Amino acid sequence: MNLELIEALNDLEKERGINTDVLIEAIQQALISAYKKNFGSLQNVRVHFDRVSGEIKVFARKTIVEEMKDPRSEISLAEARRLDPRYELDDVVETEVTPKDFGRIAAQTAKQVVVQRIREAERDLIFDEFSNREGDIVTGTVQRLENKNVYIDLGKTEAVLSQNEQMPGEHYNIGDRLKNYIIEVKKTTKGPQIMVSRTHPGLLKRLFELEVPEIHDGTVEIKSVAREAGSRSKIAVYSRNENVDPVGACVGPKGLRVQAIVNELKGEKIDIVKWNSDVTKFIASSLSPAKVLSVDINPEEKVAQVVVPDYQLSLAIGKEGQNARLAAKLTGWKIDIKSESQAQAANPRE
The missing domain is CATH 3.30.300.20 (K homology (KH) domain)
Known part of the structure; x- marks a missing residue:
C-alpha cells in the first residue's frame, strides 16, 4: 500500500499539478489526529512519512526539563541522558510508538486526505486562474436559472450572473452561449465564486x-x-x-x-x-449623431455650453436625455445643450 501511495501522489503532481510535499504534509497532520483518536493518546507525537519507501512511523516527542510536570510531553534530563548522554535541557527526545495495526488506519486516512486535497487544490487552481482574469471576458453556456440568477458553465467551474448584472430585456435560456465580463472572483467554503456582468x-x-x-x-x-x-x-x-x-x-x-x-x-x-485632445472638439463629437454649432467650456467647473441647430436639439439631447447623458459620461464634462434660437434669445446682439 505504501509504495502505491507514493506512486499515486507522484501521479497527482504530474496530472493535476498538486504539490507532493503539500499532500504529504497534510497526510502527516491527519495521521497525528488519527493516531490520537484511535489510540486515545494525549502525547505530543510526530508522524514520519518516508518519501521513498512510503513507510509511516509515529514518534512520541518529549521536551527535556529540570522538573517534570507532565510525563506525556516532558522528560527529565537524567532520564534523557540514560538514552543518550549528549542530551541537554530543552532538547526534544523522540521515541517510536507506531502501533502494529496503524497501517490500515494510515491507508484510510491518507485516502481521505488525498481526496479532500484534490478538491481543495482544484478549487485553488480555478481561483488562481480566474482571479487573474478579473476585468476580462469569458464565454460560457447558460447552465441553469435560479432565484433570478443565471448560472453559466465555464468548463472547469461556473459563474454567477446576478439579476443586477443582467441586461434589461435580455432573456436567457439553458444552452445559450454568452460572453461575460468578470467583475469579481471570491473564495468561499464551496470553492471559488465567479461573478460576471453583461452590463x-x-x-x-x-x-x-x-x-x-x-x-x-x-x-x-x-x-x-x-x-x-x-x-x-x-x-x-x-x-x-x-x-x-x-x-x-x-x-x-x-x-x-x-x-x-x-x-x-x-x-x-x-x-x-x-x-480629440481638444476638449471642445471631443465634446462636439461625443454628441453624435447630432451636429454641433459651437462649444464654450468652463474648465474650472468642467461645464460645456453647447449650441446645436434648432432641428437638431431633440437629437442632441436624445430620448429621455440619453444622448446628452452618455456624452457627459464619455467626456467627463457636464454638458448644457441649447438650440440656436435659445442661445440667441439668451444672448441677444446689441
Whole structure:
C-alpha cells in the first residue's frame, strides 16, 4: 500500500499539478489526529512519512526539563541522558510508538486526505486562474436559472450572473452561449465564486478589443466608454497612427466588426466617436449623431455650453436625455445643450 501511495501522489503532481510535499504534509497532520483518536493518546507525537519507501512511523516527542510536570510531553534530563548522554535541557527526545495495526488506519486516512486535497487544490487552481482574469471576458453556456440568477458553465467551474448584472430585456435560456465580463472572483467554503456582468462598460471595451485587430495591437486606443446596457453606448477611440482612421477600424468593412458586437449585446446601439485632445472638439463629437454649432467650456467647473441647430436639439439631447447623458459620461464634462434660437434669445446682439 505504501509504495502505491507514493506512486499515486507522484501521479497527482504530474496530472493535476498538486504539490507532493503539500499532500504529504497534510497526510502527516491527519495521521497525528488519527493516531490520537484511535489510540486515545494525549502525547505530543510526530508522524514520519518516508518519501521513498512510503513507510509511516509515529514518534512520541518529549521536551527535556529540570522538573517534570507532565510525563506525556516532558522528560527529565537524567532520564534523557540514560538514552543518550549528549542530551541537554530543552532538547526534544523522540521515541517510536507506531502501533502494529496503524497501517490500515494510515491507508484510510491518507485516502481521505488525498481526496479532500484534490478538491481543495482544484478549487485553488480555478481561483488562481480566474482571479487573474478579473476585468476580462469569458464565454460560457447558460447552465441553469435560479432565484433570478443565471448560472453559466465555464468548463472547469461556473459563474454567477446576478439579476443586477443582467441586461434589461435580455432573456436567457439553458444552452445559450454568452460572453461575460468578470467583475469579481471570491473564495468561499464551496470553492471559488465567479461573478460576471453583461452590463459593465468593460464588457463593451473587451468586445471591441476582440473584434478590432488595431485595438489589440495598440494602433487604436479606447479612451473612454459610456454605457446604458441593453439600450445605447458610446465609445471614444483614438489612433496612434495618423494613417489609420480609428472610427473606421472599429466599424470594420461594411460595418461587420461593430455589428458583431451589436449582435452579442442583443441589438444595443453603439456610437463610435473620435477622441480629440481638444476638449471642445471631443465634446462636439461625443454628441453624435447630432451636429454641433459651437462649444464654450468652463474648465474650472468642467461645464460645456453647447449650441446645436434648432432641428437638431431633440437629437442632441436624445430620448429621455440619453444622448446628452452618455456624452457627459464619455467626456467627463457636464454638458448644457441649447438650440440656436435659445442661445440667441439668451444672448441677444446689441
